[in-house]
Amino acid sequence: MPDSTMGMMIVLVAYLIIIAGAVHSMTRKITVAGSRLTQKNIFKEDSIRIIPESKIYICQNIQSLYFLYRHYNYSIKIVNPNQMLKINANVNNADDLYHLVAQLEQTVVLPVLIERFIDKxxxxxxxxxxxxxxxxxxxxxxxxxxxxxxxxxxxxxxxxxxxxxxxxxxxxxxxxxxxxxxxxxxxxxxxxxxxxxxxx
Structure with a gap:
């Protein structure tokens, strides 16, 4: 196979991967109802409820290189005793989502852990x-x-x-x-x- 044809195939595959990633990102929807978070896309739906035993890990990181390149690493990971959900949040609504999750932690997790700490x-x-x-x-x-x-x-x-x-x-x-x-x-x-x- 000529080198030019191989090069075109590599470019085509890379282009298809980029399109698939963009479609996946655009169709991903994250909703919060009560203490339950649901992540849905065209392929599947996952949900988890924040409970006093939940461990919530939040990453909000923006890396810049001389103001020419910006990499957004925004994610939320919620770990329950028998369940885990990781959300790679879209940067357009990430701040609102983090605020909602922080509120849930403050109302669901914080009071219980403070009480346990006082007791133990x-x-x-x-x-x-x-x-x-x-x-x-x-x-x-x-x-x-x-x-x-x-x-x-x-x-x-x-x-x-x-x-x-x-x-x-x-x-x-x-x-x-x-x-x-x-x-x-x-x-x-x-x-x-x-x-x-x-x-x-």
Whole structure:
């Protein structure tokens, strides 16, 4: 087969893949009814209900290269005990969708986890991340509040800061996309850190 024909076939296949992706994106519809999220396209429909046991992971990331190229990495992953749904949200309605999901976390997940934390004095966010009234643990390493100088959210990451000999440095940098129920986590973290500093 001549090289020119092979080249045309490669271009045609790539073009068809792009068209298929565009059709899939345009026909994808995401709806929120009560505490249930449904993702539907021309091929299938998936839905999941946000419950107190849900772990909600949100990624909102825009990467730019000298203002010439922008890559949008927007996604929501909801994990229930026996179910998981990942939504690659369309950037045109992503902010509205994230706001709705954040509201559901605040009304469904947050009150229950706060009550559990008050009762037990600790909470397991996922397999790697947990916290109690004196600090938090990530991958079996503990970070005590009294050893931290600041806790910051910036550039899509959680930074735990500590004072060094010369300057303040990060002792843990964790992508917020890896933190389940971020609003709940930050609410508990801020309350515990404040209580620990007041006690000190």
């Amino acid at each position: 004095g600790s909470i397991q966010m996922d397999d790697s991340l947990s916290m109690n009234k004196t600090g938090l643990s990530y991958k079996n390493k503990t970070y005590s509040y009294d050893k931290l100088s600041a806790i910051e959210l910036k550039n899509g990451h959680l930074h735990l800061m500590a004072n060094g000999k010369l300057w303040q440095s990060s002792v843990l940098v964790l992508p917020v996309a890896n933190i389940p129920n971020l609003r709940t986590f930050m609410t508990l973290l801020n309350q515990n850190e404040m209580a620990d500093h007041q006690a000190a």
